[in-house]
Amino acid sequence: MDISYILNELGEDRSQYFNAVSPPIVQTSNFAFDTFEELRNAFANEESAFLYSRGKNPTVDILSKKLAALDGAEDALVFNSGASAIYCSIMANVKSGDHIISIKKPYSWATRLFDNVLTRFGVETTYIDGTKIENFHEAIRPETKIIYLETPNTLTYEIQDLAAVSQLAKSLDIITIVDNSYCTPIYQKPHDFGIDLSLQSGTKYLGGHSDVLAGVLTGSKEMLKKIFNEQLLNTGSGISPFNAWLILRGLRTLPMRLEHISKSTLKVIDYLKKHPKIEKLIFPFDENFPQLELARKQMKGACGLFTIIIKATSHHQIERFTYSLKHFLVAVSWGGHESLILPQAGGLSPEDFDPTIERHRMVRIYIGFEDPEYLISDFEQALEVL
Template identity: 65%
Template sequence: MNDLSYILNELGEDREQYFRAISPPIMQTSNFAFKKVADLRKVFEDEFSTYLYSRGLNPTVDILRQKLAALDEAEDCLVFNSGASAIFASVFSNVQSGDHIVSVRAPYTWAQRMFDNILPRFGISTTYIDGTRIENFEQAIRPNTKIIYLESPNSWDFQLQDLQAVASLAKSKNIITICDNSYCTPLFQKPVAMGIDMVLQSATKYIGGHSDVVAGVLTGTRQMMKKIFDNELLNMGNGITPFNAWLLIRGLRTLPVRLERISQSTRKVVDYLKNHPQVEEVIFPFDPSFPQYKMAKKQMSGACGLFTVVMKAEKMDQIVTFCESLRHILMAVSWGGHESLAIPRCASILPENFDAGNRAHKMIRFYVGLEDPDYLIADYEQAFAKSR
């Protein structure tokens, strides 16, 4: 039996219960009925045990939960209405006033805003570190450190952390580890197998795969998932809807073939860009020039379609002209869908603050979708010609 094929196509699906339909139904209901008061009482005591109200558990969502937990090799899974919700719930459920967090520097925007703007209101502090060296984690840990927050790779310069080493250090000090695995998906990296306590990802990206649903995934032990379900998920009301869960189940069916296609196309596009005279550098974890290439090959089995280009540009206008000249590659945030994307770092920089000597100011993050790679290369080429 192919475990991956079984998970994606069969796990959690009992077709005899829904008229032998190949595709599971969308249980678009807000609540569930009971015949016995005693049964209703039991669910009031433990809503994680069965269906009561779709803010909590729902049959369509449960099919998705089983599949995602199995892909991560975790005991259980919760699915949220966004990746930001999954981040917030995973962190907030494990800190109290006066606690301390160690985080990799420059994490996802909404993770950092939580660390900087929300948690300090409750006396919770965060120390940001360069996560490429285990010594930096050792030095940042305090007696009141409760969480180590990881993002490996991150989504701009793709810095990695040694997940196994960080997990071992954290366990020795009874610290919970959380890793954002959005870049790799469960197919290309297994943080739980390396000792990480909780793994999250934006299912908006590769899991959905069609740029038509926003969702977040959190996996870990059943005990931890129940703790979060009983508190953060039910109180905030940020679980996923049945229809969006159904869209993610649909996305999972084609995940392996999409990632295979995207990975092949990305390699061709990266090779083209590395040799272009208007490109200073291409940053991609599976390219031998990547500083942590050996670590990437050790921890990851694939690198998908996200990479960054550092342009040779003396003026911001050159980057702006290039991006605005792209005809088929769309300028937008996110990644993981069918469409190829570009987002320039200078979009968050005022023109008067642009510094041609600052490598980050010249970055453009690209995502390769499902288009033919030669089609994309032709688009790059005509945009480069206009931005000389």
């Protein structure tokens, strides 16, 4: 299916809403019925009927169709945050006594779900180095039900071989879930490699303007029907019509935004790699990235997020460098119009900072829509202060 058709036409039956070019925000809590038969059918099949906007809503439905098509999946669910998508995809597929295999250091709210919530119900998680397929083989138990992936992750960008993991999991009837927030479906399509459930934070590139929270989950109709009925409806974690409309707006420009950010990022990276005060730069498409071959196999691009390791001996140095930057905001997340910086030292007290620990000197950078030369000049003056 052509991406231009998906982003501009799919799901948009304009004759149903006065031939408006932009779909309406159907801001309603519930829907009325003309016959008992219609009401009975809605109660029996809420995943395919407009009954109550906690479940299906026309604005959300248009967005779901587009997101499923972008991922090459049968169906999509849209949540009020990426954390909700993670929570519902996991909780719908485990029971007491089950076992999960997860890559090391996944997104923090996935870790909290595994360590703080699931342990109360007797579900155990084993964390592994996902860069080696043999580690998955060794971690599997008879009670393993889920393999949870995040490729690349969003600090050091380790990658998992999606095809190899999927093949292993399918042979043992294990469900595979991958967080695809870093790439989006534009740069990576996990279902093409056999992954069962692909999720992403729509807050990032899909929205693109740092003004909306959203989470996306795509997969088979059968699996998503189960998650819709057992998790999404019970937790009330579906996206609001207005926020769905904001994501629809963001999708219109998604490819061109990613293309612009990717080109700018490469120019900034080229400058930083040569700077004497940068010890190391980590980016999946960098020539020194240890998994470059696999990155090129699975990903079409790597966009705006990378990490630098600064040559610094103190917590104060990194703080001074961070706040000397005039055109970068110190904030979490990424994918919007604004460039961002997130030093790992920011989560440490000065007493806990250890310059011999590489991670303490890591600084995550996101390149937004600004002109790359504008950002490079900012780095130049801030690194002089360092």
